[in-house]
Amino acid sequence: xxxxxxxxxxxxxxVVMVVSIAAIxxxxxxxxxxxxxxxxxxxxxxNVDCSGGEIRIRDVYLQPGNYxxxxxxxxxxxxxxxxxxxxxxxxxxxxxxxxxxxxxNFDTGDIETVVFANLSSVGACVNFSQVIxxxxxxxxxxxxxxxxxxx
Numbered sequence: 221x222x223x224x225x226x227x228x229x230x231x232x233x234x235v236v237m238v239v240s241i242a243a244i245x246x247x248x249x250x251x252x253x254x255x256x257x258x259x260x261x262x263x264x265x266x267n268v269d270c271s272g273g274e275i276r277i278r279d280v281y282l283q284p285g286n287y288x289x290x291x292x293x294x295x296x297x298x299x300x301x302x303x304x305x306x307x308x309x310x311x312x313x314x315x316x317x318x319x320x321x322x323x324x325n326f327d328t329g330d331i332e333t334v335v336f337a338n339l340s341s342v343g344a345c346v347n348f349s350q351v352i353x354x355x356x357x358x359x360x361x362x363x364x365x366x367x368x369x370x371x
Contacts, residue, residue, distance in 0.1 A: 269298070270357030271359075272296055273359065274296030274297075275361065275362045277290055277362045279291040280351055281369050282368040282370050283370070284344055285340050285343070286338070287335070287339075289333050289334065290306060290336075290353065291333055292331070292362065293330070293331045293332075295328075295329075298360065299328045301327075301356060302322050302324045302326060302355060303326055303354070305318070305353070305354045306351065308339060308348070310349055311347050311349045320333075320334065351363070
């Protein structure tokens with residue numbers, strides 16, 4: 221007489237293993253799908269919240285090597301923005317960052333002053349290239365490439 225598993229017991233064990241593996245894969249796939257969906261919903265909601273947002277650089281007052289400022293206005297439809305970064309860039313690409321950031325609760329119609337306490341990177345007004353101001357809404361930013369008011 222042969223010893224071993226009967227075909228019925230072997231089949232039952234095989235079915236239990238397949239069902240267990242399928243359950244594990246289903247739980248894993250569901251978790252991954254739910255996390256991806258949450259991330260996409262968050263990004264979509266942020267984009268919707270930011271649509272209609274716009275800022276404009278009104279004036280740039282440059283005093284190279286010293287205190288300089290950029291006047292920014294919220295001309296869009298989105299209130300509660302945060303100005304997260306601002307850089308003055310010279311003609312060689314070197315930049316200086318603003319010193320009074322972040323500026324929070326930047327509402328529609330508000331005008332804010334972004335301050336640069338030590339603007340040694342520009343050296344002289346003729347070395348000015350541009351100012352870039354960014355907010356917490358990725359699509360809401362401004363760039364100024366005109367002639368600054370050198371004081």
